[in-house]
Amino acid sequence: QQGDPVEAPAFLAASYACQRNTPQPGHNTLLTAALSVLAESAELNGDEGRGLAFRRSEGLLRSLDRRVQGLAELRGLPCLGDHSRRVIQDLLENGVSSEVEETKSSPRYKAMKLLTGIFGVGVKTAKRWFTEGICSLAQLETSGHSLNAAQQAGLKYYTDLNQPVSREEADAVSVMVEGVVHSVLPGARVTLAGGFRRGKMSGHDVDFLITHPDEGKEEGLIHKIIACLESRGLLLYQQNTRNTYRESAKGAGRPSSSMDRFERCFSIFKLTNDSSPEDTRRAQQDPERVRVEADQTGSGGRPWRAVRVDLVVSPISQFAFALLGWTGSKLFERETRRWAVRERSMSLSSHALYDRNQERYLRASSEEEIFAHLGLEYVSPTGRNA
Ligand code: GTP
Ligand code: MN
Ligand code: MN
Incomplete structure (x- = not known):
């Protein structure tokens, strides 16, 4: 038994995650990684409520400012249900949780994770395929299912898109996006959002928010950006939507789903290793290092790799x-x-x-x-x- 529950002061924590400061990566990564697996497993089963309960437990542990050593330290804390506490206890006492290990090795979890790891494939589709016995990419390819354009791209660039995007790659993409945006609309502003804005060192994509200080100038901007990206050969895939948001007298500013209605583009960029001034500078200073990285970029030894990029255009009045x-x-x-x-x-x-x-x-x-x-x-x- 580690730690002394009598001496250890209880943690204090508010019950809503938005009331807490939660830096990255936190002091309890063993626990949060385990709870994240259970949350993900519930989400992949379509059990949103259960998933959210585990996400809240995970979120609370992420916010704690020191490492938890005994269950007693968590007494009185919100967001931690009986199930989560049992898992935490297992991890603290045995270093592993049998439930988490079983989840991770279950055929269903593995297949669902693999299939939803394809860009364009959601839980519903993956579930349908899994029910038909599809558990691998090879089985999917020979199944005769017709894939939509997003899924085809997702399959084609599967390896690249499942390799985390580094901070450095995100910066290179930023340079590309800024260059294109400024060339099609001088004065427009590009802001890095998503995980990289939160200080994460890697992510599954790079998210950008684009606006212009003069309301209205941003209208239709996404199409100009896409045309310019395409003319420069930077896009491997894109799917865009136009802005459909209207304020209503009844305050329906809240869209029915969590999807918003901005002009936006879900895309796959072709990131070459000479795509940023930073790389050019590095190439001059240390050609050997860049050459080695070039060999590792992308799958199949190509000198570029595919990166998921989200571009969202907002009128300045809604920017915050x-x-x-x-x-x-x-x-x-x-x-x-x-x-x-x-x-x-x-x-x-x-x-x-x-x-x-x-x-x-x-x-x-x-x-x-x-x-x-x-x-x-x-x-x-x-x-x-x-
Ligand atoms: P990684 O990309 O995995 O590193 O993490 P992330 O936090 O950047 O996740 P992601 O790119 O999926 O989303 C970034 C933020 O945008 C999250 O807060 C999402 O909730 C939000 N987001 C993603 N898609 C949508 C959408 O369609 N509508 C709205 N309103 N928000 C979205
Ligand atoms: Mn992101
Ligand atoms: Mn995103």
Whole structure:
């Protein structure tokens, strides 16, 4: 038995993730990784409620400012249900959780993870395929299923897209995106969002939010950006949607699903290793290192690799909301929205904040103002890794 429950002071923690500062990677990665597997397994089973419960437990442990050594230290803490506590106890006492190990090695979990790891394949589709006995990419390819364009691209670049994007690669993509955006609309602003804005060192994609200080100038921008990217040969795949957002008198600023309605583009970039000024500079200083990296870039020894990139265009009047919504983490977003509804009678989306009591929209030009409207202490992006 490690630690002394009597001496160890109890942790203090608020129950909503948006009330806590959650830096990366946290002090309890053994525990959070295990709970993340159980959350993911529930999500892959289509059990959203159970998934969310594990995500909340995981989020709470991520926010703790020191390593947990005994279950007693967690007494009185919110978000930790009996099931999570049992798993934590196993991990603290035995270093492993049999439930987590069994989950990870179950054929269903492995197949569902593999299939949903294909860009364009969601839980529903993967479930249908798994039910038909498809457990591998090879089986999928010979199954005769017709794949849509996104899934075809997902399969084609499977290895690249499942290799984490590094900070350095994200910076190289930033240079590409900024160059293109400024060439099609001078004065437009490009902001890195998603996990990299939260200070993560790697991610599954690179997320950008694009706006222009003059409202309206951003309209139709996504098409110009795509045309320019294509003319420069930088796109392997793209799927774009136009902006369908309208404020309504009844405060339906909150879209029905978690999807927002901005102009946007889910894409796959072709990232060559000479694609940023930084690389050019490095190539001059240390040609050997760059050459070695070039050999490792992409699969099959090509001098480029595929990277998932999300581009979102927001009017400046909605930019603060879009930035908050696209910075994440996913749990932090969900919790902020849950806080807004339950504690403040407000609906928050990536477009707007609506006060149901006052029956009006609350404007904001910075994330700080949104937190203030919500009566929440400001949490900086690097503290949103719930
Ligand atoms: P990694 O990319 O895995 O490193 O993590 P991430 O936090 O960047 O995740 P992701 O790129 O999936 O999403 C970034 C943020 O954008 C998260 O807060 C998501 O909730 C949000 N997001 C992603 N897709 C959508 C969408 O369709 N609509 C809205 N409103 N938000 C989205
Ligand atoms: Mn991301
Ligand atoms: Mn993304």
